[in-house]
Amino acid sequence: MTQLINLKAAKWEDEATLRKFMRDNRLPNRLARRIWNTYRHQRSAKDKKLRKQDIDSLVQMPMTLQVQLSAELHKPSLQHMPIFAAAGSSYTHDLSIICYFAFSERLGSPSQEVFHSNMRADSAICLLHGSMGYESAKLRHGRCTVHMFEWVCEGALWGNWVTRGNLASNTDTSRVELSAEKLRSVVTRHCNGFLWQAFRQYVSELADMVDLSLVSDVIEDESDRKIREGIAIRAFASTGECSMNDTQSLASSIAPLGMMRALSRMRSF
Structure with missing residues (x-):
């Protein structure tokens, strides 16, 4: 549960950082929309499937278990x-x-x-x-x-x-x-x-x-x-x-x- 909470917090932080970047650099609306849509698609893919490397507790398991996994x-x-x-x-x-x-x-x-x-x-x-x-x-x-x-x-x-x-x-x-x-x-x-x-x-x-x-x-x-x-x-x-x-x-x-x-x-x- 803690891992999922941390992932969600990281997601919100990423979104806020990207929005600030586009504002600070005054990107044209069309380019900003394309960047945002691409980012959301990438984020959606990550939300749909967790990889082994996304979960710290799996990465820290003994090597024998990691090899089997x-x-x-x-x-x-x-x-x-x-x-x-x-x-x-x-x-x-x-x-x-x-x-x-x-x-x-x-x-x-x-x-x-x-x-x-x-x-x-x-x-x-x-x-x-x-x-x-x-x-x-x-x-x-x-x-x-x-x-x-x-x-x-x-x-x-x-x-x-x-x-x-x-x-x-x-x-x-x-x-x-x-x-x-x-x-x-x-x-x-x-x-x-x-x-x-x-x-x-x-x-x-x-x-x-x-x-x-x-x-x-x-x-x-x-x-x-x-x-x-x-x-x-x-x-x-x-x-x-x-x-x-x-x-x-x-x-x-x-x-x-x-x-x-x-x-x-x-x-x-």
Whole structure:
């Protein structure tokens, strides 16, 4: 209850500060209305859904509980990316750690722009609630709707990725962002070495089979998804030849430099 009271007090303080800012700077009425309407849309989205980071008591809980909570919140979205779906039950603990360290949640309001074309992307994005619109010259029909649990900018996880279109919220939205830097850090330091090996194999074969200079930021059709699913399954199958007793030595031998070499053909994104 105290947390909710504090959130409401912060809301009123924000509104008062914004009103004073617009008065003090004598903003034109039209611009002031647009700013106010956008602010209210953003505030409405926050009012409708609380995130884990909005509640201090959750953030202060023991890490083991936070890892379990993060897994409960984010594993469903992770399972909709082929490479993580292929990991399956064999890497349950590792995926939970990834959910805790590498995920963040963002809220969006109608017409809010998420990214423009030709921007460097450092995270992959998955929509949890609402609807987004994506436009790109690389799409067959020029535009498409991004629905719940669909991923955008997966390529950002595996190399230097520059966006190929524009993404904006159609409605109030909630999305998660999977940080490429944090993913590499957590997998190399805290996860089973074979998971990193599978990622490397996946990236290498993906670069061979898909002309990534021609694709957009989204997986446009089912055939493209099937290609990635097949690559992911083969990547994990290739790690099955190793003994689990060798996990520690394998993890130490697979350095970030090795991943960068596997990504060398993908630097022209």
